[in-house]
Amino acid sequence: MTELNFDCKKCKINFDCDVGKISFPPNEERPRFEKDIECPLCGVLSMDEVWLTELGQTQLTRVYMSRIR
Numbered sequence: 001m002t003e004l005n006f007d008c009k010k011c012k013i014n015f016d017c018d019v020g021k022i023s024f025p026p027n028e029e030r031p032r033f034e035k036d037i038e039c040p041l042c043g044v045l046s047m048d049e050v051w052l053t054e055l056g057q058t059q060l061t062r063v064y065m066s067r068i069r
């Protein structure tokens with residue numbers, strides 16, 4: 001399980017979300033998550049409805065680095 005930190009664009013709260021397995025398709029800008037991003041208040045959200053926080057980006061980079069090693 002992989003937790004990433006997001007900010008919800010709708011209700012502006014900050015939350016941790018378990019996105020399951022993360023894959024990095026070579027031809028896509030965005031990583032793909034196994035599970036949906038779910039805000040505790042708004043429910044399931046798309047990538048466009050959340051911001052990945054600085055912490056979330058650090059977490060994502062760590063996953064990416066461990067994958068390519």
Ligand SMILES: [Zn+2]
Nearest residue numbers: 008011039042
């Ligand atoms: Zn929300």
